[in-house]
Amino acid sequence: MKKIFLWVCFIFSVWFTVHVAATVLDGLNDEISVSDAAVILGNKVESSGLPSDRLKSRLDKGLELYKNGFVKHIIVSGGKGKEGYDEARVMHKYLLANSVPENAIIDDPEGMNSHMTAVNSKRIMEEKGFESAIIVSQYYHLSRCKLAFRNAGIDNPRSAHPDFFELRDAYSLIREFFGYYNYLFFE
Numbered sequence: 001m002k003k004i005f006l007w008v009c010f011i012f013s014v015w016f017t018v019h020v021a022a023t024v025l026d027g028l029n030d031e032i033s034v035s036d037a038a039v040i041l042g043n044k045v046e047s048s049g050l051p052s053d054r055l056k057s058r059l060d061k062g063l064e065l066y067k068n069g070f071v072k073h074i075i076v077s078g079g080k081g082k083e084g085y086d087e088a089r090v091m092h093k094y095l096l097a098n099s100v101p102e103n104a105i106i107d108d109p110e111g112m113n114s115h116m117t118a119v120n121s122k123r124i125m126e127e128k129g130f131e132s133a134i135i136v137s138q139y140y141h142l143s144r145c146k147l148a149f150r151n152a153g154i155d156n157p158r159s160a161h162p163d164f165f166e167l168r169d170a171y172s173l174i175r176e177f178f179g180y181y182n183y184l185f186f187e
Helices: 002-028 053-067 087-097 114-128 139-151 169-186
Strands: 035-041 071-077 105-108 133-136 158-160
Touching (some): 002 169, 053 087, 071 114, 133 139
Parallel strands (some): 071 105, 133 158
16 A cells, blocks of 8 residues: 555656646746737735736736737736735726826726636627737636636737746646646536
C-alpha cells in the first residue's frame, strides 16, 4: 500500500511540475497580432480607488496594444471587489486618463471571474461584430483564460502578459493548476 501511495505522489508531482512549466511557457509567450479588441481582466482596486500595481500593469499592457495599433477597442472586465469599487469602471477611468477615447472602451461590470469575463466577452464581441481578441492578464492566468474563452465559443483567443512579477506568483501558479482543471471539466 505504501508503494502505491508513493507512486501516486510521484506521478502527481511530475504531472504538477509539467503543468506548471507549460503554464509559465504559455503565459510568457505572447500571441500578439492585429485583433478587434483587447480584453483586460480585472484585479484589485486599492482602497484609494486607484488600480493596484498588478491591475495597472494589465492596463498598461492594453494601452501598449492600443497605441501600437494591434487593437481598436479595449474591453475592461471586472466586478465589484471587497474594497467597494467597480473594477471595470476604475479601469475605464484609467484608460480615459491615458488618452484612450471613450468610444474605444467597452465596460463589462459583470466579469466577476474568468468564466464570466469569457461569456460576457463573447456576447460583446457578437454585438459589436468582433471576430478576434487578445486576452490581457498575468502570465500564470492566461492558459486558464484561453481555455475559458474557447469554452465560451471564442476561437483562437490570443494573449499578452504585462511585465509585472511578484513573489505572490508562486501561490498563483499553484492555484492556477487546480483552477485550470476545474475549468476543463466543470465550466
